[in-house]
Structure formats: structure tokens, C-alpha cells
Amino acid sequence: MSITFTGQKQEIARIADVIRERKQQQNGPFCAYLHNMTALRKQTADRVRSLPEFCKLFYAIKANSEETILRALASIVNGFEVASLGEVVKVRQVSPDIPILFGGPGKTEAELEGALLHNVQLIHAESVHELNKLNAIAGRYGRTASVLLRINLKGPLPKATLAMGGRPTQFGIDESQLPQVMEHIKELPHIRVEGFHFHSLSNNLDAAQHVQLVQYYCVIARQWAEEYGLELRYLNAGGGLGVNYSELEQQFDWSLFVNGLEQEVVKEKSDGLTILFECGRYITASTGYYAAEVLDIKRNHGKSYVIVRGGTHHFRLPVSWQHSHPFELVPIDDWPHSYERPSLTQAAITVVGQLCTPKDILAQDVEVAQVRVGDVLLFEFAGAYGWAISHHDFLSHPHPEHIYLE
Structure with missing residues (x-):
């Protein structure tokens, strides 16, 4: 179900041709996000179709909330997951009726009111105070708000890049406080609890482990439903399906995960229960690229630096996660200048941007056969948490172009 390593290489060759063609049409250095919209739609549709009937796939738009991306996915996914009123509005500009899940800590009264007025399907309640606020607002409108209680479970939980549960965090209600x-x-007449939300971790690469995690969610949700006399309609298992940035050929095994849902999780879920997944990174990462032209090459204190047109103000993910992001080099043979073209061969390079900070690093100590000023570095798996989380206007550099390929 995921893009194979061979397929990814073929796709990079096609993207490289687009870059060369675009570069010939412009004067300045090349810098752009490129999205393969055909691959995004096909890949997402395959995943939605392959899920068991008791599961639904929502897209967490925090990963990439560009309107073109949302419009492409709106007719494919079962709904969108949002974390602010601004994101609710973005979704409603794309679709007036697509189901929305609304999560995140610290929701304001305006956000809770907006969620009701925009007909959000389920609100993930993060605290007693949030429940009280929502009950009062819903009462003013003579409505009942459907909520899932977000619970910070005791665990133990699998290890992942980020942990939102199983330890002290700002997310959810402490499991010990549930009684x-x-x-x-019982004192909140305008609140209807329809189930639980367990988004406990992010970027888990072990599909078998994730099956066991969803099983655990089902078991504990069923026990609580029986204990508290709750009609359990929904269990939000969160996202957390990982992307492997260090070994692109070793990705989360979607087929194994789906088979586990069909054969193992089904044994533990309550009758009539719908399991919701709210994936962001896993849906958009692999079909997006960040391309930046090499502006300069220099050696400093024994280390080789390649400076590109752009940096972490465009693509913050590498510095945010403190990893060396994978890239391919797109050779650009044309050199229209009379002066010498800087280059390196058989060298370890650190790729940096244009910002006035030593933290503006995209990749470190990467071996390359050759790199020249004027070549373009193409960063793979950049379709999620790249532009969306970046500090775009730091130093007021130009924004990258956004190219949507069909």
C-alpha cells in the first residue's frame, strides 16, 4: 500500500525533470514545494478502501492544511481532524458538511462555540473545565454537544518519536481521574459522551505494535463503557502511524496493520463501535518534496557546507525533529557565468539555509559524489509538517513556490 523504494526513485526522476524545466523558465534561484497530487489521491484512496468496515480514516490537517491538499482529499477521506477554529474554517471553506473531529488542549469559548455553529461532529474534551465551558455554550443554543473524552492512559505504551500519553503531558484527562x-x-445535561479518544504517541514505525496498541484501546474502552453505563459509539485511536525518514525503503507496513485490524482488533471491539484514525503525516508526507537550489559551497574549520536558497524558515521539520533529512541531488548542467563554478566531489556535506543562525540545518555530514553551485537538492517525504510548521517570514526572505503536479 505504501510507495515502494523503486517507485519513489522513478518519481524523483519525474520531479527532477519538472525542476529542470521550471528552472529554465526563471532567472532567480529555484526554491519550491512540489506535490504529486495524483499519487496523493491514489495512495489515500487505497488506504481508505483497504480499512475494515468498522474503521474510518480522517485527515489531520495540521500536517498540511493548504487548500489544494484539502480539496484533493475531501472526497476521499471520511473526514478531517482539526485543532483550532481557524482549521475548522479552512475545512468549511472546502466542504460545508464533511465530518470534522476537533481536538487539542486549551480550546477557547469562541472555538467551542464555533465548533457547534460549524456542526463539528465530535469534540475531543481535554479537561473538566473544557466540559463545563462546552456544556454552558451548548445550553445557550439549546443543543447537545457530542464529545469523546481524551484520556491520558497510564500505559505502558510503545516507544515513538513523540509521546502524548503514558507520561505527564498537557494532553487529555489523567486516567486516574476518570471516575x-x-x-x-451526570450534572452536564448538554454533553453527550460518545466514546473515548486515545492519541497517545506519534510516528510509530512498528505496525504489529500499533495493532496491539489499538487492541488495548478497545479493551479498556469496553471495560469503561460497561463500568459507567456508556453507549460506546466511537473510539478515536489517534494517528501516530510513522514515516521513516532515515531509511526510506523501510516504511510502516500498512498491509500488516490492516490485516491486524481485521483479524485481531475485531475480537476486542464492542458491537457497533466505529474506530477512528486521524492521520496527517502518514497521508501527505511521501507525496511532497522541498527543492532548494545550491547558492554557495564553503569549507569552515574542516567541515564542508552547502548553502541553499531557503532553509528551516521554509522547511522546519529537520531542525524540529533534530534529524538529517533525506535528499536527492538534481544536477543542473547549465552554468551561464564567466566565473568559476564552486563544487565538491566525494565529500561529506552539511546542508544549511540562509538564516542568521547556526541551527538552520537541513542535513548533516551526508556523503555525496558531487555537488555544484546551481544544482538543486530535492528533499523527500516533505509533504507533512514542512511549510505548515515553519516560521515563514523570519528575515523576510521570499517564500518558496508551491507546485501541484497532476
């Missing part, structure tokens, strides 16, 4: 919360909810 008091369920008792308090």
Missing part, C-alpha cells in the same frame, strides 16, 4: 469525571458529567 470523578464520569460522575461530574
